[in-house]
Amino acid sequence: MTPETPATPGIPGDTVIVAEHLRRVFPRRGRPDVVAVDDLSFTVRRGEVLGLLGPNGAGKSTTIKMLTGILVPTAGRLEVAGVDPTRHRTALARRMGVLFGQRTTLWWDLPLGDSLDLLGRVHRVPPDRLRRTRELLVDVLDLGPLLGTPVRQLSLGQRVRGDLAAALLHGPDLLYLDEPTIGLDITSKRRLRELLTTLIAESGVTLLLTTHDLSDVEALCRRVLVIDHGTAIFDGDLAALHVAGGSARTLVVDLVAPVPSLEAPGATTVRTEDDGRRHWLRLPQDASTAPVIAAIAAAHEIADLSVREPEIEDVVARLYSGGGPAVSD
Numbered sequence: 234m235t236p237e238t239p240a241t242p243g244i245p246g247d248t249v250i251v252a253e254h255l256r257r258v259f260p261r262r263g264r265p266d267v268v269a270v271d272d273l274s275f276t277v278r279r280g281e282v283l284g285l286l287g288p289n290g291a292g293k294s295t296t297i298k299m300l301t302g303i304l305v306p307t308a309g310r311l312e313v314a315g316v317d318p319t320r321h322r323t324a325l326a327r328r329m330g331v332l333f334g335q336r337t338t339l340w341w342d343l344p345l346g347d348s349l350d351l352l353g354r355v356h357r358v359p360p361d362r363l364r365r366t367r368e369l370l371v372d373v374l375d376l377g378p379l380l381g382t383p384v385r386q387l388s389l390g391q392r393v394r395g396d397l398a399a400a401l402l403h404g405p406d407l408l409y410l411d412e413p414t415i416g417l418d419i420t421s422k423r424r425l426r427e428l429l430t431t432l433i434a435e436s437g438v439t440l441l442l443t444t445h446d447l448s449d450v451e452a453l454c455r456r457v458l459v460i461d462h463g464t465a466i467f468d469g470d471l472a473a474l475h476v477a478g479g480s481a482r483t484l485v486v487d488l489v490a491p492v493p494s495l496e497a498p499g500a501t502t503v504r505t506e507d508d509g510r511r512h513w514l515r516l517p518q519d520a521s522t523a524p525v526i527a528a529i530a531a532a533h534e535i536a537d538l539s540v541r542e543p544e545i546e547d548v549v550a551r552l553y554s555g556g557g558p559a560v561s562d
């Protein structure tokens with residue numbers, strides 16, 4: 234494997250991934266080709282945690298597969314740790330961990346422990362280091378009681394934990410997690426997120442995560458890349474995502490005496506119910522509710538009120554559909 238970092242002018246030296254005008258087409262016999270990834274460009278710096286979001290079929294898994302070298306791009310340029318992943322797949326595999334939540338990389342018929350040992354040998358991890366890392370992962374992922382169980386007998390949550398151990402066994406500094414929490418119960422999800430949070434903080438790993446669970450993104454990612462129809466429609470941090478999605482806070486006001494419409498400076502009434510007793514007012518996400526509440530209270534007797542923060546789900550859904558501002562109701 235050649236250079237560690239890309240020598241592309243204008244790209245910071247700690248950049249680990251460079252994707253430029255990436256395209257991947259799947260030809261189909263007798264039917265139109267599928268353009269899974271289309272003119273996708275982005276960079277990732279060392280230690281960054283990037284959430285890859287997009288609706289079903291947007292091209293997220295195809296992108297991850299190109300990054301790992303499993304799939305060859307039809308066009309465009311891809312550089313991972315300074316090399317072309319399809320030409321240096323084996324060398325990159327030593328520093329890369331991959332988890333596909335929907336399928337296992339473990340041997341189906343082998344006990345989990347044997348699978349892990351075998352993988353350690355495949356990656357040529359020195360025995361001492363393998364033993365230490367294996368012990369640590371077994372402890373943190375609570376795999377002890379499962380080591381003797383054939384992978385096919387593990388529950389989904391147990392299997393994903395086993396797969397995560399497999400992905401981390403050789404100490405990768407680049408981690409691709411494709412839907413790691415899919416199908417997990419709330420407790421397993423929380424544990425996995427906590428583990429990843431610790432890993433990110435302690436090891437400085439670069440992590441690319443695809444998920445449909447936006448609470449994964451809120452828990453783990455600072456930056457998100459939203460893909461739709463194979464191309465990037467947003468690249469930035471979570472705060473910018475709210476701005477791009479037209480996020481709004483919603484003030485729900487219950488009045489003692491009904492009014493047909495409620496006016497307040499800085500807010501727009503978006504809904505009225507209960508014969509004019511309950512009103513929904515929308516404010517920009519960064520606006521203070523205090524002056525709006527004060528203005529309403531000066532003119533009306535308030536029975537109750539609540540503020541609803543925008544849901545990231547609504548914001549992202551708006552982006553997918555290219556729609557207007559997100560309003561929580």
Ligand SMILES: Nc1ncnc2c1ncn2[C@@H]1O[C@H](COP(=O)(O)OP(=O)(O)OP(=O)(O)O)[C@@H](O)[C@H]1O
Nearest residue numbers: 259267268269287288289290291292293294295296
């Ligand atoms: N091997 C293949 N042959 C033909 N078409 C494919 C192949 N792999 C993926 N596709 C198509 O490419 C498009 C992108 O698929 P991809 O799996 O990358 O999407 P995704 O964003 O990961 O979706 P999801 O959220 O549903 O997992 C889809 O239309 C899919 O049907």
